[in-house]
Amino acid sequence: MVSLAAAAFVITNWRSTGSTWACEVLVPKDHPCFEGHFPNDRILPGIAHLQLLLEAATRASGVPQALKAVRGIRFRRVVRPGQRLELSASVDEGGVLRFELRGNGERFSNGVVELEEAAP
Amino acid sequence: MTGEPTIAELLPHGGRARLVTAVQDRQGSHEIECCGRIPSNSPFAWEGRAPAFMALELAAQAAALLGFLARLEGGGHHASKVGYLVGVSEGRFTRQHVPTEETLIVRLRVLGEAASVSKYAATVWGPEGEVCRATLSTHRGGGA
Numbered sequence: 001m002v003s004l005a006a007a008a009f010v011i012t013n014w015r016s017t018g019s020t021w022a023c024e025v026l027v028p029k030d031h032p033c034f035e036g037h038f039p040n041d042r043i044l045p046g047i048a049h050l051q052l053l054l055e056a057a058t059r060a061s062g063v064p065q066a067l068k069a070v071r072g073i074r075f076r077r078v079v080r081p082g083q084r085l086e087l088s089a090s091v092d093e094g095g096v097l098r099f100e101l102r103g104n105g106e107r108f109s110n111g112v113v114e115l116e117e118a119a120p
Numbered sequence: 121m122t123g124e125p126t127i128a129e130l131l132p133h134g135g136r137a138r139l140v141t142a143v144q145d146r147q148g149s150h151e152i153e154c155c156g157r158i159p160s161n162s163p164f165a166w167e168g169r170a171p172a173f174m175a176l177e178l179a180a181q182a183a184a185l186l187g188f189l190a191r192l193e194g195g196g197h198h199a200s201k202v203g204y205l206v207g208v209s210e211g212r213f214t215r216q217h218v219p220t221e222e223t224l225i226v227r228l229r230v231l232g233e234a235a236s237v238s239k240y241a242a243t244v245w246g247p248e249g250e251v252c253r254a255t256l257s258t259h260r261g262g263g264a
Contacts (some may be wrong), residue, residue: 002166003162003163003164003165003166003170003171004163004164004166005163005164008163022139028189033137033163033164035134035135035136035137035163036133036134036135036136036138037133037134037137038132038133038135038137038202039132039134040132041132041202042202045177045205046176046177046180046204046205046208047121047139047164047173047174047176047177050173050176051164051173051212054171060237065174066170066171066213066216067173067213067216068212068213069211069212069213070176070208070209070210070211070212070254071157071209071210072208072209073207073208073209074206074207074208075204075205075206075207076206078204078230079123111208116216116218119216119217
């Protein structure tokens with residue numbers, strides 16, 4: 001069972017090589033995270049970037065992932081309804097994941113986080 | 121706005137996206153304590169729980185409140201309510217999930233301000249103790 005926020009991202013064109021992976025992401029115009037954020041200016045919340053990252057990392061590892069720590073994340077551009085993005089990441093053996101979310105040739109967010117296996 | 125403004129009047133977030141429910145304490149423009157909750161119908165929730173990283177959104181909303189209240193008191197009656205979360209660092213989660221519809225407490229302290237970016241130290245507690253602590257950066261006018 002996953003949340004509506006996680007399930008609503010459309011992830012395609014999955015590529016994986018060793019400890020690196022990448023995929024394309026469509027943020028649907030009716031993604032539930034836009035509701036109320038904000039009523040007059042729909043923007044994907046910063047935490048939805050984290051949800052997307054966990055969803056993709058879970059797919060990459062085959063095991064549900066949870067966030068243990070945020071070493072540093074920058075949210076650089078707002079994500080609007082219908083935005084197409086490219087998410088790429090590399091992860092080391094200690095669960096430290098470096099990621100970048102790009103679209104239209106620009107960086108939307110990037111950072112370094114620590115992941116761990118999600119508790120049931 | 122007449123009388124004491126409500127949280128709904130102070131925050132731009134609508135419906136289930138609005139997590140802060142009340143201001144518990146405020147020390148001028150540099151510190152605030154709020155309570156909030158994750159609605160059970162939040163898109164991030166499932167089976168009565170939500171990811172602990174939602175505490176970051178609660179803290180970002182507390183930061184927006186603190187900034188907006190300070191600007192109001194400074195005479196900025198047309199000040200923007202919106203404060204965008206543009207950065208998180210030194211974040212550590214002591215649990216993976218928080219229960220929905222339970223009271224969460226966020227305490228936020230200003231660490232510094234430069235131009236339109238403010239940096240805060242935030243700690244969030246849930247019914248079972250500390251959920252996370254992190255450093256947040258918000259911007260009045262761009263970012264997520």
